[in-house]
Every structure is written in structure tokens, then in C-alpha cells.
Amino acid sequence: MPNKVAMTRRRRKLRKKAGGGGIITSALLIGAFLVFVSLYTATRATRVPENARIEVASRRTIEVAGTFPVFASARERVYVAPISGRVERIVPEGTVVRVGTPVAQVINDEAASRAEPEYAAAERELRSFGLSAMINLERARDQLMSLKVERKTLEATIADCERRGDMAGLRAARRSLQRVDEGIRELSDVIASQEKKARARAGELAGQLEQKREILELATSVITADRPGLVSYRLDGYEGVIDGPDVHLLSSRLEPVSREVACPADGQQVVAGSRIFKIIDTVEMLVALPGDSEFVKGLRGRVWVRFPEFDPSRWPARVTDGHRKPGEPVILSIDAFIPGVHARRFVKAEVITGVFEGVAVPEEAVFREGRDSYVYVIRSEDAVPVKVVIGPGDGKYVIVRRGIPEGTRVVCNPWILGGQHGRYPAER
Structure with a gap:
């Protein structure tokens, strides 16, 4: 019996020693890992040079868009002289009329x-x-x-x-x-x-x-109006082209082409069939995009259109021509009337397919190593690479979906830090 008691005591002592040794071993392993991480980070971290361009990651609205020369026009109805004679305008330019409103008359004086x-x-x-x-x-x-x-x-x-x-x-x-x-x-x-x-x-x-x-x-x-709209005596020869069989007359680059048109003045003599005025629909506008662009070919359903020369607003639009011929313009419909755009007709337009919000950094700050994307983050006086997941971009900024919070300072020219840091193109 005494021998058994002694053996039990020795076993307990050995277990305590073994337990204490396990804790020490775990602590040593954790310390070694932290030292490894610190050394790895130290080897990856780089002192920020003076010529580094630094910007703060901030929340932005990113638009995926393409800019094109377009032909924009509202639907128009051209009225002609039923007889030969002298034109007299009853309502002035720019008058909004209803159905049945007398607009002009032609008088055969003789x-x-x-x-x-x-x-x-x-x-x-x-x-x-x-x-x-x-x-x-x-x-x-x-x-x-x-x-x-x-x-x-x-x-x-x-x-x-x-x-x-x-x-x-x-x-x-x-x-x-x-x-x-x-x-x-x-x-x-x-x-x-x-x-x-x-x-x-x-x-x-x-x-x-x-x-x-x-x-x-x-x-x-x-001559009376058979539809409501805006009266205009300014004819340029493009009336009805965008929504008629003559859409192919628009140049493939959608730039102005010379078209002769006679626009009789008030009191001028005209022959029967002469175009004397038009009524412009103020409810809808049509926009023709160049059909040879890959960006345009992929347009479907709902998009937005902006005319930066006239208005910073984004106008909701929809693709209307589902059966167009190859090479013909793609037609978008906007439920609005923009007078300046209609008057100019040939303008620049931004077609927006997506609008995204989130923390964004300059696109040039993102670089790739293998299949992963990184940005250099400023920590204290060092630049430390941080793996990120990026989203859509607009050519200047790119959304960072995961990796850095808002307010983080990043290096916008990572190539000055050495190594092969190629520019990462944002996913569209």
C-alpha cells in the first residue's frame, strides 16, 4: 500500500510538470508566430518617400459609362402648305399648342x-x-x-x-x-x-x-395642329429622321452632315407641298448611338444618359430598337425634353450602365501580384501592402469592396516603392 501511494504522488508531479511545459510551449509558438509576422511585415513595409502621392480613401459614387457623339431629337411632325401662296404665321415660335390650334395659314392673294x-x-x-x-x-x-x-x-x-x-x-x-x-x-x-x-x-x-x-x-x-407640342419654324432637314425609315442617313460617326432645306419666312411665297413649320413632342426624346461600338452593342434594358455640355443630371433611358440592322445606330428613349440638346442635335453624351457607391481609391493606387490585388496603406511612416477586393471603376477611381476602411491613406504611385507594381484595370 505505501508503494502505491508513492507511485500516485510521483504521477501527479509528472503531470504538473508536463502541464506547465505545454503552456510554455504554446506561448513560445505564439511568440514565434508574432515575430515571424512582424519580420514579414517589416520586410514588406517600406519607408514612404517624399515624392509619394498620397490620397485618402473616401466614399464616392462610381459610374460605369461610355462617352459618344450622338444624335438627339424629339419626335417631330412637319406640316406642309396645302396650296400655293403667301405664308402667314398665326402663333409665334416656341408656342405650346393643343390639338386643333390654328398655327399658320397660306393665302393665294390672286x-x-x-x-x-x-x-x-x-x-x-x-x-x-x-x-x-x-x-x-x-x-x-x-x-x-x-x-x-x-x-x-x-x-x-x-x-x-x-x-x-x-x-x-x-x-x-x-x-x-x-x-x-x-x-x-x-x-x-x-x-x-x-x-x-x-x-x-x-x-x-x-x-x-x-x-x-x-x-x-x-x-x-x-393649318391646325393635329397633336400637342411646341411650334417651331426652324427646319434643318433632320425632322423625322431618327424615328423614320431614313435613320441610315445619319453618318456612322453621328457627326453633322450637310443637308439643304428651305425654311420659308413669314410672308414668303411658297408652292403647295412646301415645309412651313413643325410641332415638337415635349414628352419624349430619342438618342441615336453609334452602332459599331462594343460598349453600345452590349446595351440592354434600362440605362442613364447625361449631356455634360447642357445639364449634369442623369436621365433615365431605355433601349428601344430590338431589331435593328448591323451597323445602324442604337436608339435610346428618354421620357423628357431638353431644349438645348434638341436644338443642337449632334452632341456628346455619357451613357451610364451602372451606378455604384462605396469606399473608393484612385485606380492607379491598385496593383496586382499574381491573381491578388493590393494597395499600399500608410501606417505611421511606412507604406504597407494590404490585399483588397476591388469592384467597378470609372477610369479614375475604383470601388474597394473589402480590405481598407474609409479614411485610410493610400499611395497613388506604388511603382516608386520598388518592385513590379503594374496598374490594375478596374473590373467593369
Whole structure:
């Protein structure tokens, strides 16, 4: 028994020694690892030179975009002169009109000079006949009314003679009543005949007046708007090209080409069929992009468009032509009207396919080693490479999805630190 107790005590002592040795071993391993990391970092860290360009990583909005020469235009409806003559503008340039609003008229002065007096004469004749017929009919109706009053008087006289037994007076009254009745019948027939003749003559004169009016209208033609929009008398020959069969007339580079167009001034003589004004749709604009660009070929669905020369805003747009021929422009639709862009037509546009927000650094600060991406981060007075995961960029800045927080100082020209630090192109 004493031997067993002694053996148990020795085993406990050995276990304590072994346990203490394990803790020491673990501490030594951790220390060695930290020393290794420190030495590795020390070997990778580099003193920041004076000519290092340093920038702070900050939150930015990155746009994936391409810039192109484009042709931009609203939908337009061109109106032509229905007859030859002199153009007169009814509403001024830039007026917003509704359907049915008179915009301009074309007057054939020679035809109008002949038609206006004839129309006025026919109008006077109809008015004069109507007045004369009305006077004659009123006179005949007055006579008829007098006879009817006389008849009532005779009827009262006959009744009185019958009551008194005055046979002589009764016979005289009846003869007078017979004469009055004949007069009423004759006068009624005359009035009916006059009314019939007056209606026929009035219809004939009204027909002649209508003919004169039609001739006068042919001499003066008023053109009204058949759609709402903005009136413009400035024609450049590109009206209707972007949404019509002549879209191929636009040059492949979407640059201005010479196109002759006649734009008649107010008061100018024109021939029938001449283009005299247009109405511009103020609800939608169409933008034609060069179809030979790989960036443009990949456009689908919804995008944004910016016209930096006119407005910094991003305009939502959509790709509209799903069945275009190879090489033809790609058409985008914007639910807005930008007057300056429409007036210029040929402009520069930024087509934006994606908008991203996040911590960003200059794209030149990112370099690659193998398949990994790094940036040099300033820590104290040293530049230490840090592995990062990058996202989209716009050619100047790139989003850092993981690796460094906002406010971190980074080296923008890592090649000055030695080694092969090539520029990393941001993923689109």
C-alpha cells in the first residue's frame, strides 16, 4: 500500500510538470508566430518617400459609362402648305399648342382678290333677298290677320241679326262673310306660295354663297395642329429622321452632315407641298448611338444618359430598337425634353450602365501580384501592402469592396516603392 501511494504522488508531479511545459510551449509558438509576422511585415513595409502621392480613401459614387457623339431629337411632325401662296404665321415660335390650334395659314392673294368680292356680293344678295322676302310675307300675314278679325266681326253681326229677326241685315252680313272667306283662302294660298318660293330662292342663294366660300377657302388655307407640342419654324432637314425609315442617313460617326432645306419666312411665297413649320413632342426624346461600338452593342434594358455640355443630371433611358440592322445606330428613349440638346442635335453624351457607391481609391493606387490585388496603406511612416477586393471603376477611381476602411491613406504611385507594381484595370 505505501508503494502505491508513492507511485500516485510521483504521477501527479509528472503531470504538473508536463502541464506547465505545454503552456510554455504554446506561448513560445505564439511568440514565434508574432515575430515571424512582424519580420514579414517589416520586410514588406517600406519607408514612404517624399515624392509619394498620397490620397485618402473616401466614399464616392462610381459610374460605369461610355462617352459618344450622338444624335438627339424629339419626335417631330412637319406640316406642309396645302396650296400655293403667301405664308402667314398665326402663333409665334416656341408656342405650346393643343390639338386643333390654328398655327399658320397660306393665302393665294390672286385667287383671294377674286374670291373675296364674289363672296361678299353673294352674301349681300342673300341678305337682301331674305330681308325683302320677310317684308313681303309680313305684309301678307298682316292682311290675312285683318281679314280674320273682320270675319269674327261678321260672325257676331250675323248672330245679332238672327236674334233680332233682321232678315235684310242678315243677308248682307252673310254676303260679306262669304267675300271675306274667299279673301282668306286666296291670301293663305298666296302666302304659302310666297313662302315656298322664298325658301327655294334662299336655298339657291345659300348654295351660291357656299360655292363662293369654298372658292375663298381654297384661296386661304388655315393649318391646325393635329397633336400637342411646341411650334417651331426652324427646319434643318433632320425632322423625322431618327424615328423614320431614313435613320441610315445619319453618318456612322453621328457627326453633322450637310443637308439643304428651305425654311420659308413669314410672308414668303411658297408652292403647295412646301415645309412651313413643325410641332415638337415635349414628352419624349430619342438618342441615336453609334452602332459599331462594343460598349453600345452590349446595351440592354434600362440605362442613364447625361449631356455634360447642357445639364449634369442623369436621365433615365431605355433601349428601344430590338431589331435593328448591323451597323445602324442604337436608339435610346428618354421620357423628357431638353431644349438645348434638341436644338443642337449632334452632341456628346455619357451613357451610364451602372451606378455604384462605396469606399473608393484612385485606380492607379491598385496593383496586382499574381491573381491578388493590393494597395499600399500608410501606417505611421511606412507604406504597407494590404490585399483588397476591388469592384467597378470609372477610369479614375475604383470601388474597394473589402480590405481598407474609409479614411485610410493610400499611395497613388506604388511603382516608386520598388518592385513590379503594374496598374490594375478596374473590373467593369
